[in-house]
Amino acid sequence: MSSEKELKAENLLKIKHTPTHRDWKDPSIDFEAKRGNWCYSGVVKSLKYLDLPRPETKWAPTDEDWQLPENWQEIILDGLRQRLERFRTLRVFMDICVRCGACADKCHFFIGSGDPKNMPVLRAELLRSIYRKEYTLAGKLMGKMVGARELTLPVLKEWFYYFYQCTECRRCSVYCPYGIDTAEITMIVRELMAEVGISIDWIATPISNCFRTGNHLGIQPHGFVDSIEFAADDLKEIINMDVEVPINKKGAEILFITPSADYFGEPHYFTLLGYMMLFKEIGLDYTFSTYASEGGNFGLFHSHDMIKRLNAKTYAEAKRLGVKWILGGECGHMWRVYHQYMCTMQGEQGNLEMPKSPITGTVFENAASTKMVHIAEFTADLIKNGKIKLDPSRNDHWTPTYHDSCNPSRAMGLLDEPRYILENCCNNFAEMPENTIREHTFCCGSGAGLGTDENLEMRLRGGLPRGSAVRYVRDENNVNILLCMCAIDKATLPALCDFWAPPVQVGGVHEMVGNALIMTGEEERKTDLRGEPYAAKEESEDV
Amino acid sequence: MIEKALQGGKAYWTLVIILLAIVGVGTLAYLKQFTEGLTVTGLSRDVSWGLYIAQFTFMVGVAASAVMVVLPYYIHNYKKFGKITILGEFLAIASCVMCMTFIFVDMGQPFRILNVFLHPSPNSLMFWDTVVLFGYLVLNLLISWTVLGAEKKGIAPPKWIKPIIIISIPWAVSIHTVTAFLYSGLAARPFWMTAVLAPRFLASAFSAGPALLIIFCLILRKYTKFDVGREPIQKLAVIVTYAMLINVFLILMEVFTAMYSGIPEHLDHFKYMFFGMVDAEGILHTNLVPWMWLSACLGVLSVILLVVPKFRMKEGLLALACIFVFFSLWIDKGMGMIVAGFTPNPSHGVFPYTPTFIESMITLGVWGLGALIVTVLYKVALTLRKQVDTNRYRA
Amino acid sequence: MFDSKYIIIGLIIFVLIVTIPISYNLFALNKCEVGVPELEILPKAGDKCVKSREYMRPFHMDLLNQWRDDVVRRGDRFTTGPDGKLIEKSLSNTCMDCHSNKENFCDRCHNYASVSPYCWDCHIAPTEIRDTDLAIHVEREEDN
Amino acid sequence: MTLWYSLILVVILTLVGLFGSQVNGLQPLFGIVLPYIALVTFIIGIIMKVLKWAKSPVPFRIPTTCGQAKSLPWIKNDNLESPSNTISVIGRMILEILFFRSLFRNTRMEIKEGSKVVYASTKFLWMAGMAFHYTFLVILLRHFRFFVDPTPQFVIWIQNLDGFFQVGLPIFYLTDMVFLAAVSYLLLRRLADSKIRYISLAGDYFPLLLLLAIGTTGFLMRHFTKVDLIGVKELTVGLLSLQPVIPDGIGSLFFLHLFLVSCLLAYFPFSKLMHMAGVFLSPTRNLANNNRMKQHVNPWNYDVKLHPYEEYEDEFREVMRGAGLPLDRDPEEEKK
Amino acid sequence: MGVDRRKFVKFAGLSALGLAVNPPIKVLASEETYESAAGTSACSGSCLTCRPAHPPENATRWAMVVDLKTCREHPECNACIEACHVSHNVPDFPNPKDEIKWIWKEHFGHAFHETDHNYLSEHLKHSNALLLCNHCDNPACVKVCPTNATWKRKEDGIVMMDWHRCIGCRYCIAACPYGSRSFNYREPKEFFAENGRKLQADFPTRTKGVVEKCTLCEERLARGLWPSCVEACPYNCMTLGDLDNPDDPIRQIMHDKFTIRRKPGLGTQPQVYYII
Structure with missing residues (x-):
């Protein structure tokens, strides 16, 4: 890892966006020199638990020899052929890129690092060059001249380096005239690498934890119960009310699933408190589950198989508990899986019912097939129908801005619901510049399983565009909290904000809901969910 | 930035569609x-320029008047004009396009118009x-787009734009001088042959243009959330x-000069304008x-309203x-201006000119085009401003 | 194959569009004989023309353009023909003197190649002259 | 380097076309055989490629959403950017195919004042792209005057409009100018922007240079060296009514032009030019964002190893009981 | 020019192009012409018998003298106008606002406005003046033309027009103090077709949207022919000559008679002189 000294803004800001003269077809990478930009390899225990190939091999990216199986090229090329037959996306995306370069400066990693291979077009070319060599006549005959390359160990190492520098945020796809989605290509290449035993620990271990205990953190059932009870105690201190939280309750109407970080991590925790208050206030008949105690799905960052293996628990648990439908908490990639993959992977769920809000009677027709509703949709509906009372002035000590997480914005189209909620919960809401929000939003730089410490330099670099936008509203509008609806964001943005835009805090949308919520029979609250005192009630001057 | 013109509410699109219909x-x-030639107009052998060229002349003035906001803002650093300047520049762009269109529709051989540059x-x-x-169109496009673009990005405009802005100021004066x-x-044409024509054109331009701008600002305040503020409007009112008064x-x-000298060639045109004239047949x-x-x-009324501060202060x-001034x-x-220059003709014949319906419709269409450009550009400016401002104002 | 419905329809449309010229030529109702339009054999035929046929076919418009500028702008009205005789640079008076039938000479080729010169907007073709040598009633014909 | 490969290739092709067609007896090759081969390659090649794409399924519905999805009835759905039904998808595709919607969004990133990342609006690529594609289309349609006899009326309208400004004789067509300018811009952009130069391959320069050569030969033929149009039309109409003939005396420039066009046609299916077909088939654009509304089927969906609740409870039964969680099967209860 | 003229004289003998001369009018009027010409005082060279068969070669400053005295004695005669308008295919549009005229008659008081007064001699008061383009030495129309579609020929001073280049902006009409220029508000060929008027085959019409005016029959001068109007006038009212040549008959006329010009104060130096 890079030393503290190096990780200073002025050092990271020496970025040159003009590529060096070295031909991109040269794959060599000096891993030693690039510490802070890549992740550690998967640990034995996790790989073994998941029956992944080559679990016992201990290799590090800095090694000369990655101890690959003898026929590794064959495995990868076979895998590639198979996936070309399975994914039209891959096939089409391999053939039609015109290298117009529109995507080039759209990637946060390129903006922050200036490394030309972080241009989405070149990231895809890393695979496309192999595809050309194997599947096109010109590539076979003319080789490098037409951008074709042999699959060699340096190429594989290059894949490892660059495809674990893509957060699958899909921002490039928005600008591509053909909609080429680098996330799709990254997913395929990561799958191919996994087939020869190349994974990173920060992804493999959460998957293995989740597969075993139901959540990424590996919290066992009793730990889960403890933390929920702890949260209820905390809440009692703030709002002076008893909040009961049902767990594994059969026959509940709704199964509630949220990322496991909500139970343990800060600032996720305040969002959890917000949910608990909201559900108590409206008297929702719901249950948590220990078996499906994770909304997130790190399988998405590994392979389609892993997505399915982890995701199966959701419906299985809904069926076991006999709930009518499922409500999902604030998370980013969790919603990509629930929105774009779950129903296709798991098939239709006859035992569940069309989601209908028991409070407002609204039928969520947009979830007619998956039977799974986003908490923002649910809460926005409550507010619209006047079922909860909110006092936005209780958030007056916050000047929030909202960070659209990549997946809800570009893979789901969930843009206005959270804004509607925030406008009803806060008086001081301010937007970041328009090229950095909604479908143009910038990734935190740590998504897709890259939110670890060993690659902090690359994370901070990737976070530059987001950090710059936050700093802009901090300076222009005195923004002091960055709200988001993604567990990875909540985990990684604090470091980013500390680095690029201190002292902006990070929080969740339902934390603001909890702050503003007027509960029936409540006593006067002294502090918000963080224990921060409310702003003085007197008519505050508008800045 | 132009994409902002493609996102708008019902009122905006209704306006755009109406203007498109007019166009x-x-x-x-x-x-x-x-297809039929200029015979469909009221123009004749004797009055060979009419509505089109007259409108062109008027719009050159409106275009040139942008200098009245550009100069105080950029040169004298009068920051209160910050919001109005872009409106003035966009108005100049629309006016320039209208001018060119008026010239184009006046041409007998529009396909050969490039001969002006080829020969x-x-x-x-x-x-x-x-x-x-x-050149003025290009300058205004460049300046307004660059400055607005920088504002959108939240950075200072690039340095190279400053000399271009300075060039644009004498340039604005030049377009109306050359037109005169x-x-x-x-x-x-003795009626036009006066050294005072160019100054007069400029004076009338610098009152009509800013008057129109004031009207636009008041409309924008009423129908959008965009408010340039009271002070810049009052400042403009003083300019108007x-x-x-100079005009x-x-x-x-x-x-x-015409009356006292009594030279018929000069006097006759004024006579024709204000009292009419008898033609060869005695009509x-x-x-x-x-x-x-x-x-x-209207001119006298407007002067009264403008000169008395008490009236001027009431918006x-x-x-x-402003409406009086403009009309x-x-x-x-x-x-x-134009028609009277041709009547009576050099042989003192009186051949009156009246625009035809077709001619008026074409003129209306060009006005519609100008209004459309103003609408679209103002939409862009307002949307970008709103994005910059809401942030600023809500904090 | 997946989404075959859309893809096959799409491909059929593609093939139909690409082969429009072929189908137009093969099946068009007003199918014409393939081949060059026959040009009129000149009544005053001979080798009197100012330039060779090989030059004239592709370059006659350049020559006429040149003549136009010579005559109008430079007052340079005459040139020498291949037989050494003086020739006036004039479309109506010189060219059309021999090629007197515009329909059979100019128009056939121009129509075949869809060329629509605007010479005839002003200049008067001999075909516009009937009955008398000097003047005629001009019938408005499509000048383009 | 890649630029030079492409340039040399285009020069070679030009020389082949220019001199090959002058060799006695080779004119039928350049005027008849190669054009037919090229046309057939073009059509069959594209069909084969598209069928190959079609053989792969679209297992998951993964549209890129660029606007508000359809959710609650009172939240306005941006149906062109996040379409929820087929009609909206068609709307989105029309915007994409006819107006290059995504490229219209393009911005240029700049880092200013030290650390401010800002985004400039940049439409030049979009404008050049639109200008290039549309003028190419118009030029192609104008060529119908050589393809068919008699010339359809719409072609004459296009000609008149295109030659509105009567400059030169034959009149200069506006589209010719715009086409050559746009292609030149696209080429210069590749060379001038170091990022784009870095990613450019021979396959990116070659089509541009080839188009430039085609455009230039066409322009030269119309305005400078001239060819015998009647002969040209005789040949092309002959080709396109399947009765090929080679008339005498057509200039060699025409054979070069035809040869280069044949090269372009034959090259098309094997190159990035296939984006013409691909843009219709991109799953991130041509699918509705109705994932949670409608079931989407993956034809190769297969079972994977799962960790069912029973195994989970078996592993954690003791601690679950300890934490007071309900158990599905409690051996202790059963014992009792 | 000169070379061309010589070429042409040879050429004209060989070709049938002599048809450009417009014989009918001349034949009808010839006798009367002779008499009236003889009736005037000393022959100044402006009579049919004295006028050379061909205009002078190598003229460097064409000018015209119009004898209004003789002209106004025949108010019914429009021979010059007809000859000109026929030979140049000038349409006579019915609507006065579309009117096109190369040579025309205008009330004396209007044509010479500055000399008009209430007690003007009776014969002048009710007479018409024959007007045409003045082929000014310092033409206002040429200065203003944005495309050089009208220009003054250096060789002989004719103010020439290129109808292929005119864009129809009508600036020249605004600039001309003599009203010598007309604009084609309508398509002339359509008029000829509609009205059954005959077209002169060897001279083009104009197209709608261009300005036109008298070109002093430069196409005839080049062929060694007098301008149509000069030739057609049965009374020899018009004399064309080279002012730069001291031996040219026109100089003699100018010497003998008092001539005036229209609007001399504007400095345009018109080259049509009037004997009143």
Whole structure:
């Protein structure tokens, strides 16, 4: 890892966006020199638990020899052929890129690092060059001249380096005239690498934890119960009310699933408190589950198989508990899986019912097939129908801005619901510049399983565009909290904000809901969910 | 940035569609003129320029008037004009396009219009007018787009734009001066042959243009959330006042010279405008008379409203005064100026000119085009401003 | 194959569009004989023309353009023909003197190649002259 | 380097076309055989490629959403950017195919004042792209005057409009100018922007240079060296009515032009030019964002190893009981 | 020019192009012409018998003298106008606002406005003046033309027009103090077709949207022919000559008679002189 000294803004800001003269077809990478930009390899225990190939091999990216199986090229090329037959996306995306370069400066990693291979077009070319060599006549005959390359160990190492520098945020796809989605290509290449035993620990271990205990953190059932009870105690201190939280309750109407970080991590925790208050206030008949105690799905960052293996628990648990439908908490990639993959992977769920809000009677027709509703949709509906009372002035000590997480914005189209909620919960809401929000939003730089410490330099670099936008509203509008609806964001943005835009805090949308919520029979609250005192009630001057 | 013009509410799109319809009507009318020739207009052998060229002349003035906001803002650093400057520049862009379109529809051989550049003739003021007008359009596009773009990005405008802004100021004066030279150098037309024509054009431009801008600002305040503030409007009102006074003064100079000297060649045109004239057959022609008196009355009324500070300070009355100024000058320049120059003709024949329906529809279409461009550009400016401002204001 | 419905329809449309010229030529109702239009055999035929046929076919418009500028702008009205005789640079008076039938000479080729010169907007073709040598009633014909 | 490969290739092709067609007896090759081969390659090649794409399924519905999805009835759905039904998808595709919607969004990133990342609006690529594609289309349609006899009326309208400004004789077509300018811009952009130069391959320069050569030969033929149009039309109409003939005396420039066009046609299916077909088939654009509304089927969906609740409870039964969680099967209860 | 003229004289003998001369009018009027010409005082060279068969070669400053005295004695005669308008295919549009005229008659008081007064001699007061383009030495129309579609020929001073280049802006009409220029508001060929008027085959019409005016029959001068109007006038009212040549008959006329010009004060130096 890079030393503290190096990780200073002025050092990271020496970025040159003009590529060096070295031909991109040269794959060599000096891993030693690039510490802070890549992740550690998967640990034995996790790989073994998941029956992944080559679990016992201990290799590090800095090694000369990655101890690959003898026929590794064959495995990868076979895998590639198979996936070309399975994914039209891959096939089409391999053939039609015109290298117009529109995507080039759209990637946060390129903006922050200036490394030309972080241009989405070149990231895809890393695979496309192999595809050309194997599947096109010109590539076979003319080789490098037409951008074709042999699959060699340096190429594989290059894949490892660059495809674990893509957060699958899909921002490039928005600008591509053909909609080429680098996330799709990254997913395929990561799958191919996994087939020869190349994974990173920060992804493999959460998957293995989740597969075993139901959540990424590996919290066992009793730990889960403890933390929920702890949260209820905390809440009692703030709002002076008893909040009961049902767990594994059969026959509940709704199964509630949220990322496991909500139970343990800060600032996720305040969002959890917000949910608990909201559900108590409206008297929702719901249950948590220990078996499906994770909304997130790190399988998405590994392979389609892993997505399915982890995701199966959701419906299985809904069926076991006999709930009518499922409500999902604030998370980013969790919603990509629930929105774009779950129903296709798991098939239709006859035992569940069309989601209908028991409070407002609204039928969520947009979830007619998956039977799974986003908490923002649910809460926005409550507010619209006047079922909860909110006092936005209780958030007056916050000047929030909202960070659209990549997946809800570009893979789901969930843009206005959270804004509607925030406008009803806060008086001081301010937007970041328009090229950095909604479908143009910038990734935190740590998504897709890259939110670890060993690659902090690359994370901070990737976070530059987001950090710059936050700093802009901090300076222009005195923004002091960055709200988001993604567990990875909540985990990684604090470091980013500390680095690029201190002292902006990070929080969740339902934390603001909890702050503003007027509960029936409540006593006067002294502090918000963080224990921060409310702003003085007197008519505050508008800045 | 232009994409902002593609996202808008119902009112915006309704306006755009109405304006497009007007442009469509104008286009159809033009197609008729295109196939049948300029015979569909009221123009004749004797009055060979009419509504189109008159409107062109008037709009050059509106275009040039942008300098009245650009100069205080960029040169004298009068920051209060910050919000209005872009409106002025966009108005100039629309006016330039209108000017070019008016010239285009006036051409007998529109397909050969590029001959002006293929066979340039530096002796001809029309050649220079084309060049300066085109240059002014490019300058305004460049300046407004760059400055607005920088504002959108939240950074200071690039340094290279400053000299271009400075160039644009004399350039604005030049477009209307050259337009005046177009007329004032013609020995054949004594009415135009006056050294005071260019100054008069500038004075009328600097009152009509800012008057229109004030009207726009008041409309924007009423129908959108965009408020340029009271002070810049009052400042503009003062500019309108002085320019209008100078304009009236210069007109009186002209009247004096013609009347006192009594030279028929100069006097006759004023007679025709204000009292009408008898043709060879003994018929009295008074086409312009009601219009010119209306223009004079509106001019006097507007001067009263503008000069008395108590009236000027009231925005309702100010709006009225601006409307009066605009219409008074529109009649004066957009009808009287050109037609009266041709009547009576050099042989003292009186052949009155009245625009035809087709001609009026084409003119309306060009106005519609100008209004459309203003609408679209203002939409862009307002949307970008709103994004920059909401952030600023809500904090 | 997946989404075959859309893809096959799409491909059929593609093939139909690409082969429009072929189908137009093969099946068009007003199918014409393939081949060059026959040009009129000149009544005053001979080798009197100012330039060779090989030059004239592709370059006659350049020559006429040149003549136009010579005559109008430079007052240079005459040139020498291949037989050494003086020739006036004039479309109506010189060219059309021999090629007197515009329909059979100019128009056939121009129509075949869809060329629509605007010479005839002003210049008067001999075909516009009937009955008398000097003047005629001109019938408005499509000048383009 | 890649630029030079492409340039040399285009020069070679030009020389082959220019001199090959002058060799006695080879004119039928350049005027008849190669054009037919090229046309057939073009059509069959594209069909084969598209069928190959079609053989792969679209297992998951993964549209890129660029606007508000359809959710609650009172939240306005941006149906062109996040379409929820087929009609909206068609709307989105029309915007994409006819107006290059995604490219219209393009911005240029700049880092200003030290650390401010800002985004400039940049439409030049979009404008050049639109200008290039549309003028190419118009030029192609104008060529119908050589393809068919008699010339359809719409072609004459296009000609008149295109030659509105009567400059030169034959009149210069506006589209010719715009086409050559746009292609030149696209080429210069590749060379001038170091990022784009870095990613450019021979396959990116070659089509541009080839188009430039085609455009230039066409322009030269119309305005400078001239060819015998009647002969040209005789040949092309002959080709396209399947009765090929080679008339005498057509200039060699025409054979070069035809040869280069044949090269372009034959090259098309094997190159990035296939984006013409690909843009219709991109799953991130041509699918509705109705994932949670409608079931989407993956034809190769297969079972994977799962960790069912029973195994989970078996592993954690003791601690679950300890934490007071309900158990599905409690051996202790059963014992009792 | 000169070379061309010589070429042409040879050429004209060989070709049938002599048809460009417009014989019918001349034949009808010839006798009367002779008499009236003889009736005037000393022959100044402006009579049919004295006028050379061909205009002078190598003229460097064409000018015209119009004898209004003789002209106004025949108010019914429009031979010059007809000859000109026929030979140049000038349409006579019915609507006065579309009117096109190369040579025309205008009330004396209007044509010479500055000399008009209430007690003007009776015969002048009710007479018409024959007007045409003045082919000014310092033409206002040329200065203003944005495309050089009208220009003054250096060789012989004719103010020439290129109808292929005119864009129809009508600036020249605004600039001309003599009203010598007309604009084609309508398509002339359509008029000829509609009205059954005959077209002169060897001279083009104009197209709608261009300005036109008298070109002093430069196409005839080049062929060694007098301008149509000069030739057609049965009374020899018009004399064309080279002012730069001291031996040219026109100089003699100018010497003998008092001539005036229209609007001399504007400095345009018109080259049509009037004997009143």
